[in-house]
Structure formats: C-alpha cells, structure tokens
Amino acid sequence: MTTLNGVLLDLATIDQGDLDLSSLDRVCGHWQRHAYTEPVDTLERLSHAQIAVTNKVALDRQTLTAANELRLVCVAATGTNNVDLEAARELGIAVANVARYATPAVVQHVFALILALTTRLPEYQRAVSSGAWQRHDRFCLMDYPIRELAGRTLGIVGFGELGQAVARVAEAFGLQVLIAQRPGGPSREGRLPLEALLPQVDVLTLHCPLTDTTRGLIGARELDLMRRDALLINTARGGIVDEQALAEALRRGTLGGAGIDVLSTEPPRGGNPLLAPDIPNLIVTPHIAWASREARQRMVDEVAANIEAFLAGKDRNRVA
Numbered sequence: 001m002t003t004l005n006g007v008l009l010d011l012a013t014i015d016q017g018d019l020d021l022s023s024l025d026r027v028c029g030h031w032q033r034h035a036y037t038e039p040v041d042t043l044e045r046l047s048h049a050q051i052a053v054t055n056k057v058a059l060d061r062q063t064l065t066a067a068n069e070l071r072l073v074c075v076a077a078t079g080t081n082n083v084d085l086e087a088a089r090e091l092g093i094a095v096a097n098v099a100r101y102a103t104p105a106v107v108q109h110v111f112a113l114i115l116a117l118t119t120r121l122p123e124y125q126r127a128v129s130s131g132a133w134q135r136h137d138r139f140c141l142m143d144y145p146i147r148e149l150a151g152r153t154l155g156i157v158g159f160g161e162l163g164q165a166v167a168r169v170a171e172a173f174g175l176q177v178l179i180a181q182r183p184g185g186p187s188r189e190g191r192l193p194l195e196a197l198l199p200q201v202d203v204l205t206l207h208c209p210l211t212d213t214t215r216g217l218i219g220a221r222e223l224d225l226m227r228r229d230a231l232l233i234n235t236a237r238g239g240i241v242d243e244q245a246l247a248e249a250l251r252r253g254t255l256g257g258a259g260i261d262v263l264s265t266e267p268p269r270g271g272n273p274l275l276a277p278d279i280p281n282l283i284v285t286p287h288i289a290w291a292s293r294e295a296r297q298r299m300v301d302e303v304a305a306n307i308e309a310f311l312a313g314k315d316r317n318r319v320a
C-alpha cells in the first residue's frame, strides 16, 4: 500500500454520487476529498499532496511553484487549459489528462445540437407549449423552416479523437466532411486552410484544444467568411470563439445558428454575450457534452490508471 497523499480538488464536478470510486482508492492510500475548491483555498489544499486531481480548478505557475510536495497532477478531463503545462514541466511536476473517455457522449451532444438547430426543435417545442399548435387551423404548424443534413457539408476544426468520431457519424447522415488544416502543421491531402474551408461549410464544428494559437480562432473575420445560413457548433472550449462577435452575427442574421456547450468563463457568473435573451437560433448548454454517467465512470477509472502507471514509472496520457 502506497503512503502517498492525494487530493481531489473538485470531486462534485465529476461524481454525482452515482460513480464507483474504488479504482481511485486502490491506487492512492489517502485521499482528501473536496466537492469544490475556490482559488483562495487551492494552495492550502495542495500543501501536503503528492497527487492532485483537478477537473476545472486552475493550477497556475504560482500555485504549482508553491506546491512543494506535488509530483503528479491528473486532469480529470481531456482539455488541460486550466493547468500551466509549461510551468509544470519546468518544475518537474508530471501532468496527465484523460483521453477518449467521452467520445460517445460528446458525439451525441454535437449531433443533438446540430439536429435541434436544423429541425428547429426549440421553436416547435415552444409553439406547442404556448398553445400555438392547439389554436392553429391546419394539422401541421410549420412556421420555422426545416433543413436536411443530407447532401450538406460539415467542416471540422481539430481532427483528433472527437473530430474523427464526429466525421464518422456525419457520413452516416449523408454529410460531406471537410477538415481544417492545422496552422503551421504538416499540409495533408484533403485538408483545407481554415479561411478556404469556412465559405464552403453548412455546419462548422470545433474539436481543437484551447491553446495560445486557438484562442479567438473564430472571430468576426472568420464568421463573416461563413455562409449566412451556416451553423457553428462549439463543444471544445469557449475561448476559441469571440463570443461578442458570434452574438452580433446571430443578431444580424449573417450566421444561421449556433450550438454552444462551452463559454469563456464557467460558470458565467459575470454574464456572457451569448446569454442575452434576444439572440436568435442559439442553443447554449452548460458544459455537459462529456457528462454521461458512463463517460464520468470511464474518466475516474482512467485517472486511476494514470496514477498507477505514474507510480510504476510509466508514461500514460502524459501531457507534461
């Protein structure tokens, strides 16, 4: 039995009391469990820990530098933008993320958003709940134009685990798939620079990480390049999109709609341009694309496997 101390900084963002946490108990002798950790408490909670598990608690350079005993940070997510990876590398603190745990959940969420927007589900649901259908003089109320996906084009930015899984389902819907070339990355056959891809797509879906390069990747200029009836789907990270520019494009009608699962600040306590009630054809969900029970259980078991590998001196899902 190991004598390492572990700290779970934001367990309530992972477990709703519905998960089996025994894999974590097997790999670390002593866990300090916290439902949430506010920034003011982070350092104190890390002070005696050799292993920290964080979903969204930010671990910046200052915090990592002061956490003298820390040897391993396990990010309980694929996105690692809440941890200063460069600082961790310099300080010799290993960081591991969880890859591929949420693919079915995220893919179904991406298509839930695309399908809801193309079939105008929110508007038709409101028409029924407000009594508009009941008052109608014909059998079918069709006030909102419905479109088909078959024969249209889907653009994907970020062709990793999630981008590729979305592409497979897209093909089953009869969508043609175009892939954005990674700036500065190797040019590959069939991939297009973003600015060449944008005017060609009916739906653009984002699956790249949030990094210094992708922050603000989809701004006013990129939105202007898109078709007036195109849809933007963002289940990646809020900071990849200029939210003010997106709100304006939807209001002006220069973009057809958007399905957004992630915002630049979460929770959006200080408000967000995309939460204004007057924006048409916009669906915002509270960062839940990943959150099926099955995916959360896989995540816990993957975090445990990362810790076990680290203790055995092996690299597993290491990002720093």
Ligand SMILES: NC(=O)c1ccc[n+]([C@@H]2O[C@H](COP(=O)([O-])OP(=O)(O)OC[C@H]3O[C@@H](n4cnc5c(N)ncnc54)[C@H](O)[C@@H]3O)[C@@H](O)[C@H]2O)c1
Pocket (backbone or CB within 6 Å): 078, 079, 080, 099, 100, 102, 106, 157, 158, 159, 160, 161, 162, 163, 180, 181, 182, 183, 207, 208, 209, 210, 213, 214, 235, 236, 237, 261, 262, 287, 288, 289, 290, 291
């Ligand atoms: N909303 C959610 O619940 C949820 C769940 C899981 C993951 N995510 C987000 O989705 C992201 C992607 O997850 P994944 O599992 O597919 O990761 P991944 O690492 O398998 O794939 C990311 C891909 O993006 C590419 N990329 C990076 N920068 C790019 C750029 N500028 N242009 C084009 N491509 C670029 C990379 O080369 C890689 O192929 C995560 O980083 C995370 O932020 C969100």
Ligand SMILES: O=C(O)[C@H](O)CO
Pocket (backbone or CB within 6 Å): 055, 076, 077, 078, 079, 080, 102, 290
């Ligand atoms: O990156 C991820 O795994 C999801 O956004 C959940 O945190």
